[in-house]
Amino acid sequence: YAPRQLFQTYFNLFLRRHARRLLNVVDPYAFVEIAVCPAPAQTYGLQPVAFTDATFEEVQAYLSGTCSREDARELRAEGAKHGDGLVISVKDGEDVADEFRGVTLWWSSVTTVDGPTGGNHANGNSNNQERRCQRLTFHKRHRRLVMDDEYLPHVRRRGREILFANRRRRLYTNNRNLDSYMSKPWSYVDFDHPTTFETLAMDPARKKEIVDDLDAFRNGEEYYKRVGKAWKRGYLLHGPPGTGKSTMIAAMANHLKYDIYDVELTMVRNNNDLRRILIETTSKSIILIEHIDCSLDLTGERAKKKAAAQLYDPYASTVTLSGLLNFIDGLWSALGSERIVVFTTNHIDKLDPALIRRGRMDKKIEMSYCSFDAFKTLAKNYLDIDAHRLFGAVEEHIREVEITPADVAECLMEAKHGRYGEDASMELLIGELKKKREEAKVAADAAAKAAAAAAKREK
């Protein structure tokens, strides 16, 4: 060999052996692309990782927060898939830096062209596809931090939280006919109820107790795992009509940002269908059965009557108490996590004790007649006032009578509709309270007279 050839051979050998090390010195950065399609992400110098569209969405949501707090100059805004929010991302070619555990990483948006991915190449017919990617660049020495178990899982988790908070929530109702395996058990509408715990008229201490209980449940994943219990909680709301049971459920759903599955038990034909609708509920939801005492004839004589009725109506429900109990806390109920089961009733005394025993319904909340504190919340809601010359009179009467928040709300609503001003609304309410007080007095007198007459007869 001539010396030149020798040099080239050794130089090539050297390059082959040390190229990677050299490359690391010249360019010590690695990057990973998270693409919009379900194809595996392209990785450079790293193990390929299978990402899905959901991952892309999560990363985009995460970056939406990061981009808006950084001062990247050229941003792109797109309507979020769910809800009214915007997804902000940087335009191609712009970088946005993110700090994680003292390490700086950079995200950029790139559009890559995959191709040819199919088609007739002989005819020049290639299927080149444009793909949007989020590219993460980091120093190779942080590979572990990024890939294995810290940064990317953190990005996905946070992204999921953002998507969850921005999504439009749903109110589901169950469908009757589940004959085919294709039939959908639930239909839904967007859930836009304006009630919050702030506008819910209730004793403040009890309200706080419920909010704390809900918060403890929401943050209790670790606890439920540790004690070996399914991550779910049962509430029983009971009280007379118009005391705010449905309003409370809306406030709960809004507070937790959960969906509501409103189960109409009379539409569920049998225990199998009940199980099926349960399987198809998602986590972070409230499963609601309103007026449970009227929904089903579950015990004794009524069950026999029901069996007879079924001879005439094949669609009559055959759901049994044990089917319902399985639904609440049997093995099937542990299918999903983070669910709250709520029953409401106007007559707690009519419920089967098995349904409401301890451990099944974790919390029983009595919704009762309007107290003065609850009235003050309603006055704030409807009249936007914290004080009024007639508050003293309201306080005096409201202690003596049973008036529901719904009735109080109705009087106060009059102000809004122009027929009455604020003063007149308050006077209307006082008139109503006086009337109820009078009626209660008449009823009490009549009851006392009847009791006296009965005692006389007995003698």
Ligand SMILES: Nc1ncnc2c1ncn2[C@@H]1O[C@H](COP(=O)(O)OP(=O)(O)OP(=O)(O)O)[C@@H](O)[C@H]1O
């Ligand atoms: N505690 C409350 N706080 C605020 N508003 C209330 C409250 N209770 C009742 N209301 C008002 O009265 C209306 C009826 O109340 P709601 O439907 O929640 O009562 P309910 O107890 O569920 O009645 P039912 O047992 O008949 O279903 C509500 O739309 C709301 O405007």
